[in-house]
Amino acid sequence: MNTMAGVTQSIMECRNYSVQDIMNIYGVGEESVRNFIKKHQKNNDFRVFMVGKYLRIDKNSFEDWYNNHPNEF
Numbered sequence: 001m002n003t004m005a006g007v008t009q010s011i012m013e014c015r016n017y018s019v020q021d022i023m024n025i026y027g028v029g030e031e032s033v034r035n036f037i038k039k040h041q042k043n044n045d046f047r048v049f050m051v052g053k054y055l056r057i058d059k060n061s062f063e064d065w066y067n068n069h070p071n072e073f
Contacts, residue, residue, distance in 0.1 A: 014059060015058070015059055015060075016056040016057060016058050016059050017056065017057040018057075019033050019034060019037070019054075019055055022036075026073050034055075036073065037055060037057065040065070045065050046058060046061040046062040046064070046066075047061040047062075
């Protein structure tokens with residue numbers, strides 16, 4: 001499997017991110033990611049939804065938001 005800056009290509013091709021994906025991409029811990037999601041979910045900064053008991057972050061809405069706030073994470 002090819003890697004892109006330490007991130008597997010399969011993660012980059014998904015339509016949504018898991019908490020673990022965000023941890024791997026940005027090199028931060030689970031608590032930091034969950035607090036970050038909670039903060040921005042309240043403001044509807046990007047789309048967050050549940051799949052069963054797991055949080056998912058819509059890739060396109062997250063990347064659109066992140067491109068406008070690159071120093072936020």
